[in-house]
Amino acid sequence: MTQKAFQDYYTDQLSYCYGCGRLNEHGLQIKSYWDGDESVATFTPRPYHIAIPGFVYGGLIASLIDCHGTGTAAAAMYRAEGRALDTLPPFRFVTASLHVDYLKPTPLGAPLEVRGVVKEIKGRKVVVSATLSVNDQVCARGQVVAVQMPENLLPSA
Amino acid sequence: MTQKAFQDYYTDQLSYCYGCGRLNEHGLQIKSYWDGDESVATFTPRPYHIAIPGFVYGGLIASLIDCHGTGTAAAAMYRAEGRALDTLPPFRFVTASLHVDYLKPTPLGAPLEVRGVVKEIKGRKVVVSATLSVNDQVCARGQVVAVQMPENLLPSA
Numbered sequence: 001m002t003q004k005a006f007q008d009y010y011t012d013q014l015s016y017c018y019g020c021g022r023l024n025e026h027g028l029q030i031k032s033y034w035d036g037d038e039s040v041a042t043f044t045p046r047p048y049h050i051a052i053p054g055f056v057y058g059g060l061i062a063s064l065i066d067c068h069g070t071g072t073a074a075a076a077m078y079r080a081e082g083r084a085l086d087t088l089p090p091f092r093f094v095t096a097s098l099h100v101d102y103l104k105p106t107p108l109g110a111p112l113e114v115r116g117v118v119k120e121i122k123g124r125k126v127v128v129s130a131t132l133s134v135n136d137q138v139c140a141r142g143q144v145v146a147v148q149m150p151e152n153l154l155p156s157a
Numbered sequence: 158m159t160q161k162a163f164q165d166y167y168t169d170q171l172s173y174c175y176g177c178g179r180l181n182e183h184g185l186q187i188k189s190y191w192d193g194d195e196s197v198a199t200f201t202p203r204p205y206h207i208a209i210p211g212f213v214y215g216g217l218i219a220s221l222i223d224c225h226g227t228g229t230a231a232a233a234m235y236r237a238e239g240r241a242l243d244t245l246p247p248f249r250f251v252t253a254s255l256h257v258d259y260l261k262p263t264p265l266g267a268p269l270e271v272r273g274v275v276k277e278i279k280g281r282k283v284v285v286s287a288t289l290s291v292n293d294q295v296c297a298r299g300q301v302v303a304v305q306m307p308e309n310l311l312p313s314a
Contacts, residue, residue, distance in 0.1 A: 018206050018214040026205040048183040049175050051251065052306075057175040058252045059223050063216025094208070095215045099256045149209075 005031030006039075006071040009085040014092055019067035030064060032071040032116070039072040039116040039128075045108055056106040061140050064114050065130045066098050069144025072116040073126035077148070080121050093126065093146035106132070106139040124148035162188030163196075163228040166242040171249055176224035187221060189228040189273070196229040196273040196285075202265055213263040218297050221271050222287045223255050226301025229273040230283035234305070237278050250283065250303035263289070263296040281305035 007020045008031070018027040032041040043064055051057045073093040078085050106112070113133045120127040125147050132140040164177045165188070175184040189198040200221055208214045230250040235242050263269070270290045277284040282304050289297040 014209060016205075016210060017208050019208075019216050024205055024207075026203075046183075048173075048181055050181075051174050051176075052171060053173060057220075058255065059176050059216065059220025062219040062223065062255055062257075063214075066216050066219065094262075095257075095259050097256070097258045098215065098219055099254070100219075100252075101254045102252050105251075 003033060004085075005033055006075045006085065007031055009090075010092070011090065014090075017067065019063050020071060028060075028063065028067070030067050030071075030114075032068050032075070032114075034075065035115075037117070039068065039075065041068045041071075041114045042111045043114070044111045047108070050108055051105075054108055056108050056112065056139075058100070058102055061102070061106060061112070061132055062098060062100050062142070064112065065100055065132060065140070065142035066095055066144060068114045068116055069098070069128040069130060069142070070095055070146045072118065072128045073144070073146035076118040076121060076126055076128070092149045094149050096125070096145040096147045098142065098144055100140055100142040102140050104137075104139050107134055110134050119143075160190060161242075162190055163232045163242065164188055166247075167249070168247065171247075174224065176220050177228060185217075185220065185224070187224050187228075187271075189225050189232070189271075191232065192272075194274070196225065196232065198225045198228075198271045198273075199268045200271070201268045204265070207265055208262075211265055213265050213269065213296075215257070215259055218259070218263060218269075218289055219255060219257050219299070221269065222257055222289060222297070222299035223252055223301060225271045225273055226255070226285040226287060226299070227252055227303045229275065229285045230301070230303035233275040233278060233283055233285070249306045251306050253282070253302040253304045255299065255301055257297055257299040259297050261294075261296050264291055267291050276300075
């Protein structure tokens with residue numbers, strides 16, 4: 001895709017997240033995009049991201065759903081207000097709760113596709129449900145309750 | 158502590174988990190122990206394990222609760238059957254579901270303490286609740302539903 005990802009609009013100071021910060025060189029650097037009404041991110045686990053040989057580590061799956069969820073929450077809030085992603089003040093979200101159901105072992109090797117659906121926007125809260133699939137087979141489902149970041153945690157630049 | 162951790166009893170083939178495998182050189186290598194009726198693991202995040210500067214990445218917190226939960230589940234099953242951790246056949250658990258409530262931002266720099274409490278043992282399922290604290294302040298609570306690993310995924314050696 002040639003469009004910019006949700007996370008590409010984050011300010012530099014908010015771009016060091018281990019899961020999705022484009023400036024965290026040790027991190028996963030996931031990138032989320034709109035695909036119609038859903039959001040999508042793909043990530044190919046590294047060989048060491050395993051739980052048992054041949055299968056993806058559940059903590060990585062939780063991390064992908066988490067960051068894709070907060071990114072989707074921010075983008076959804078912009079969309080709900082009819083604003084472009086690069087307009088100020090920024091909407092940035094943190095995770096209030098994360099739930100993941102591991103439906104089956106997730107095979108290692110192919111890209112993981114995380115798809116998000118916005119279930120609710122209410123005040124400062126956005127609820128995003130997510131599926132994680134490999135080769136179109138859903139291996140995990142999750143839900144992220146994201147809340148707008150408190151202003152005292154939001155760097156000004 | 159000089160005692161062996163739950164994870165130190167895992168066979169080599171089950172010791173490559175990114176979260177708790179002692180043989181995964183890229184991983185977190187967390188170690189869990191009994192402390193009376195509770196289980197405890199401590200982990201000091203690396204400088205790049207951040208969500209926003211100064212605060213711990215939520216996906217790492219989920220990963221710690223996940224692996225500490227499955228490790229506690231295995232140890233609890235051994236204990237419930239009056240067996241030592243090094244006896245065969247092994248009890249190994251995978252995560253069926255993971256839930257984390259992030260109560261407050263978790264400051265980076267100090268060791269994180271994850272404490273687990275076994276809530277239920279029923280058939281092949283063990284439910285473990287967990288808290289994650291920094292300097293005795295609880296920053297996150299979680300729950301892991303762990304199920305005994307299917308025999309077809311359990312390496313024989």
